[in-house]
Amino acid sequence: MQPSQPSTRPTSGRERAAALRRTPAARPPQQRTPHDRADGPPPTAAPRSAPPEVVPAPCPPEDRERLLAGSHHDPHGVLGAHPADGGTVIRALRPHARSVTVVAEGLRAELHDDGDGFFSGRLPLSAEQGVPAYRLLVGYEGGTHETEDAYRFLPALGDLDLHLIGEGRHEELWKALGAHPMTHQGVTGTRFTVWAPNARGVRVTGTFNFWDGAGFPLRSLGATGVWELFVPAVGEGELYKFEITRPDGSRTLRADPMARRTECPPATASVITSSDYEWGDQEWLARRGEVPAHEAPFSVYEVHLPSWRPGLGYRQLAEQLPAYVAELGFTHVELMPVAEHPFGGSWGYQVTGFYAPTARMGTPDDFKYLVDSLHRAGIGVIMDWVPAHFPRDAWALAEFDGRPLYEHPDPQRAAHPDWGTLEFDLGRREVRNFLIANAVYWCEEFHMDGLRVDAVASMLYLDYSREDGQWTPNEHGGRENLDAVAFLQEMNATVYRRVPGMVTIAEESTAWDGVTRATHHVGPSGFGGLGFGLKWNMGWMHDSLEYMAHDPVHRAYHHDRITFSMVYAYSENYVLPISHDEVVHGKRSLVSKMPGDWWRQRADLRAYLGFMWAHPGKQLLFMGQEFAQGAEWSEAHGPDWWLLDPSYGAAADHRGVRDLVADLNAVYRRTPALWQRDVSPDGFRWVLADGAGDNVLAFLRYDAEGSPLLAVCNFSPVVREDFRVGVPDDVPAWAEVLNTDAERYGGSGACGSGPLKPEPQPWHGMAASLRLTLPPLSTVWLTPA
Structure with missing residues (x-):
C-alpha cells in the first residue's frame, strides 16, 4: 500500500457545501451532488484545433438500470474509459450535472448527455498503449468543476x-x-x-x-x-x-x-483519518517483555476514562492520570472499553466502532498521546476488549448487508439472552479475522500492553443463560461452543506471536479447564488450553467479599470463604479483581460492604486490602475504592474526589486509605515474595488456616530464592495479645513492613511491632514461632529483618 498522504484541499466538504448553498444559482445540496472539487486546478485551456465530433456511446439499458438502482457489481466495466473501434469510449455518471467535458492532452470534447446523469462519447483517443490520463470538466448550475475520474483507476487493493x-x-x-x-x-x-x-x-x-x-x-x-x-x-x-x-x-x-x-x-x-503520531515509548516497549506478566509485579488500577475526571479529553487526562497512578504505585491501568459505542450508559461494553477510540474525548492520535504518556511514566496499559457481542443499531453491524453477516445466522445462536445484543458468528472465517485483526490492531497501532477479554464465559457455552430447548448441542453432543474455543485459541496465539510482552486476561467466571494453559497442551477435558496469560478469579472475589460482609461475631462460621481460594489457586494464573461490576447496581461500594460503624468499616477495608495484596495472584482495584468512596460508582459523575479535599471534615479518613494503597503497592513491588511465584505452589505455605474461632489466618509467601514474607490477618475487632504464630527457624529476626492499623492510615496505631526474634518453640507445624500482638481488624506483613 502507498504511504498515506493528506489531502491538499484547503477546505472541508462541509465548508464547500456551505459555499455552494450561498451561490444564488445553486440548487440545494440534496438536489445537487458534484463530487468534483471547486478548489481543484484551473480548467485546462482549450486546444487551438476544433473540438472533435463526439459520437454517443450510452450505457446498455441493463447496466444503466442497475447503476441507477445502486445494484451494479462492476461500475468500472461500464463507466470510465474503454478501448473501442476508432478510439475510446468514455462514460460518466454525474447526477445533477448539466455537462461533462473530457480534457486530455491535445483534446477537449463535451460528452453527450444521455439523461438521468449519464454522459458518454466515443473519442479519438488512442488506446494502443493504454488510455491516456484525462480529467473531467463537470458543469453544474452553480459552476464548473475539474476533477479526476474515479472510474479510470485500477483497483487500489492488491x-x-x-x-x-x-x-x-x-x-x-x-x-x-x-x-x-x-x-x-x-x-x-x-x-x-x-x-x-x-x-x-x-x-x-x-x-x-x-x-x-x-x-x-x-x-x-x-x-x-x-x-x-x-x-x-x-x-x-x-x-x-x-x-x-x-x-x-x-x-x-x-x-x-x-x-x-x-x-x-x-x-x-x-x-476518514490517517495518523502521523510519533511515539516516545520505545524504551518501555523494549523492556516490557523481559519478565512474563505472571512472574512480575502486576497491580492494576481500573479506570472508566469518561468519568475519571468528567469533561477531560485524552490529552487533558494525560496530564493527570499518569501522575496519579504513579503516585499510588500501580504497575498498570486497565481502561474500560474505549472503542466507539453509541450509549454511554453501556460503559463501552456495547461496541459499534471496533477500530475507533471513542470520539467523546478526542481523536485517535489524542488517545495515542494518553497511552504514550502512561508508558513514559512507567505504567502499562490494558484495554477491555469486547468480542462477545455487539448492539443491534440499524446503522452498524446488525444484518450489515441485508442478511446476518457478523452475527450467527441461527437466531438462537445470534441473540444474546441477557443484553439484547447479537453474538458474533465465530465459525465464519471472515468474522474471526475481523476480531483477531482487531485485537492485533489495538496492540500494534495503540501500543496496548494487554487485553482484558470481556464475557468469555458467555462465548464458551452454547447454553449460557439459555433454558432447555433454547440451544442446540455441538457436533459431539456437548454444551461447549467449539467455534468460540477455536477463536480464542487463534486470537491468543496470534497476538502473543506478533506483540512481544503483551498479556491477555480472561474475564471467565466458570471452572472451564485450561483458560491460561497453552493452546497446544490438551487437558482432561480433551480441549487444548485457551492460551490466556491471566484469568480473573471471580470465585475469590465472591467468597472473600461474602466473608467480609458478615459481622465479625459470625465470621467464624464462614471461615472457609476466606481460605477456600487456596484449594484451586494454582489451577490458573489469576488476577484478584475488585472491579466496577462490584460497586454498582445496588452492590454498594467496597467500604460500604463492610459491617459496623464508620471506623470498623474502614478498618475492615484496610485489613481486606492487606489480605488481597498478600494473597497469591495479581491485584485489580476500581477507581474510587483506593480512597474508600462510600457511594456507588456512577458513570455520570465518577469518583467523589471531594472526599479528599482538606476542607472536608472526614478527608483524613479517606486519605489514610489512599496512603495505605500506595504503601501496599510500594512494599509489593519491592518484595518479590509477593509476586515472583504467584503461579507456583512452592511460593505459598499456610501457617494458620483453621483459626476460625479467632477470625485469624496466617500464611507465608516465598520468592524464587526462598526469602519469605509472613502475612497475619486478624478479622476480629479485638486486640489479640501474645498470639503465637509458627515461623521457619532459619530467619533470625523479623521486622514489620506493613500494618493496616497504623495511625497514618486511620487506624489505632496502638500495636506496632518492632524487630521480633523467633522463639525455638515449635508451632503450627513450624520449628519456631513468634509471639505477636495483633491489632483489631488488621493485616500485618513481616519480612526477615
Missing part, C-alpha cells in the same frame, strides 16, 4: 490482500479495509473498501458528495465479498458511510465497520 481476506488470515485487516487516504497512480485521494458479500451493490456517500452516493458506486472484487472505490481529491476529515443495496433491493446506510475514527455520538458517521 491480490495478496484479497487472498488473505478470502482465507480469513489477514492479520492487518485494518490496512486493507476501510477508508485510507493515499496516492494511487500518482493521484491523491481515498480508497474505500468494505466487506459486504450479500450486497447487490455498494455506494459511498459523505460530506464530499453532499451525502448522495448515486455517482459513487463501488466495484466488487471477486468472490471475497469486498467492494472497492478510489475517490480522487477526497482526504482526511471527511465524513462518510456506505449505502448498501440489500438482496431484496432495499437500501441501508451503514457506518464503516473498519472505521478508525468516528463522529462523536450520538452522530454516527465514519471519519
Whole structure:
C-alpha cells in the first residue's frame, strides 16, 4: 500500500457545501451532488484545433438500470474509459450535472448527455498503449468543476490482500479495509473498501458528495465479498458511510465497520483519518517483555476514562492520570472499553466502532498521546476488549448487508439472552479475522500492553443463560461452543506471536479447564488450553467479599470463604479483581460492604486490602475504592474526589486509605515474595488456616530464592495479645513492613511491632514461632529483618 498522504484541499466538504448553498444559482445540496472539487486546478485551456465530433456511446439499458438502482457489481466495466473501434469510449455518471467535458492532452470534447446523469462519447483517443490520463470538466448550475475520474483507476487493493481476506488470515485487516487516504497512480485521494458479500451493490456517500452516493458506486472484487472505490481529491476529515443495496433491493446506510475514527455520538458517521503520531515509548516497549506478566509485579488500577475526571479529553487526562497512578504505585491501568459505542450508559461494553477510540474525548492520535504518556511514566496499559457481542443499531453491524453477516445466522445462536445484543458468528472465517485483526490492531497501532477479554464465559457455552430447548448441542453432543474455543485459541496465539510482552486476561467466571494453559497442551477435558496469560478469579472475589460482609461475631462460621481460594489457586494464573461490576447496581461500594460503624468499616477495608495484596495472584482495584468512596460508582459523575479535599471534615479518613494503597503497592513491588511465584505452589505455605474461632489466618509467601514474607490477618475487632504464630527457624529476626492499623492510615496505631526474634518453640507445624500482638481488624506483613 502507498504511504498515506493528506489531502491538499484547503477546505472541508462541509465548508464547500456551505459555499455552494450561498451561490444564488445553486440548487440545494440534496438536489445537487458534484463530487468534483471547486478548489481543484484551473480548467485546462482549450486546444487551438476544433473540438472533435463526439459520437454517443450510452450505457446498455441493463447496466444503466442497475447503476441507477445502486445494484451494479462492476461500475468500472461500464463507466470510465474503454478501448473501442476508432478510439475510446468514455462514460460518466454525474447526477445533477448539466455537462461533462473530457480534457486530455491535445483534446477537449463535451460528452453527450444521455439523461438521468449519464454522459458518454466515443473519442479519438488512442488506446494502443493504454488510455491516456484525462480529467473531467463537470458543469453544474452553480459552476464548473475539474476533477479526476474515479472510474479510470485500477483497483487500489492488491491480490495478496484479497487472498488473505478470502482465507480469513489477514492479520492487518485494518490496512486493507476501510477508508485510507493515499496516492494511487500518482493521484491523491481515498480508497474505500468494505466487506459486504450479500450486497447487490455498494455506494459511498459523505460530506464530499453532499451525502448522495448515486455517482459513487463501488466495484466488487471477486468472490471475497469486498467492494472497492478510489475517490480522487477526497482526504482526511471527511465524513462518510456506505449505502448498501440489500438482496431484496432495499437500501441501508451503514457506518464503516473498519472505521478508525468516528463522529462523536450520538452522530454516527465514519471519519476518514490517517495518523502521523510519533511515539516516545520505545524504551518501555523494549523492556516490557523481559519478565512474563505472571512472574512480575502486576497491580492494576481500573479506570472508566469518561468519568475519571468528567469533561477531560485524552490529552487533558494525560496530564493527570499518569501522575496519579504513579503516585499510588500501580504497575498498570486497565481502561474500560474505549472503542466507539453509541450509549454511554453501556460503559463501552456495547461496541459499534471496533477500530475507533471513542470520539467523546478526542481523536485517535489524542488517545495515542494518553497511552504514550502512561508508558513514559512507567505504567502499562490494558484495554477491555469486547468480542462477545455487539448492539443491534440499524446503522452498524446488525444484518450489515441485508442478511446476518457478523452475527450467527441461527437466531438462537445470534441473540444474546441477557443484553439484547447479537453474538458474533465465530465459525465464519471472515468474522474471526475481523476480531483477531482487531485485537492485533489495538496492540500494534495503540501500543496496548494487554487485553482484558470481556464475557468469555458467555462465548464458551452454547447454553449460557439459555433454558432447555433454547440451544442446540455441538457436533459431539456437548454444551461447549467449539467455534468460540477455536477463536480464542487463534486470537491468543496470534497476538502473543506478533506483540512481544503483551498479556491477555480472561474475564471467565466458570471452572472451564485450561483458560491460561497453552493452546497446544490438551487437558482432561480433551480441549487444548485457551492460551490466556491471566484469568480473573471471580470465585475469590465472591467468597472473600461474602466473608467480609458478615459481622465479625459470625465470621467464624464462614471461615472457609476466606481460605477456600487456596484449594484451586494454582489451577490458573489469576488476577484478584475488585472491579466496577462490584460497586454498582445496588452492590454498594467496597467500604460500604463492610459491617459496623464508620471506623470498623474502614478498618475492615484496610485489613481486606492487606489480605488481597498478600494473597497469591495479581491485584485489580476500581477507581474510587483506593480512597474508600462510600457511594456507588456512577458513570455520570465518577469518583467523589471531594472526599479528599482538606476542607472536608472526614478527608483524613479517606486519605489514610489512599496512603495505605500506595504503601501496599510500594512494599509489593519491592518484595518479590509477593509476586515472583504467584503461579507456583512452592511460593505459598499456610501457617494458620483453621483459626476460625479467632477470625485469624496466617500464611507465608516465598520468592524464587526462598526469602519469605509472613502475612497475619486478624478479622476480629479485638486486640489479640501474645498470639503465637509458627515461623521457619532459619530467619533470625523479623521486622514489620506493613500494618493496616497504623495511625497514618486511620487506624489505632496502638500495636506496632518492632524487630521480633523467633522463639525455638515449635508451632503450627513450624520449628519456631513468634509471639505477636495483633491489632483489631488488621493485616500485618513481616519480612526477615
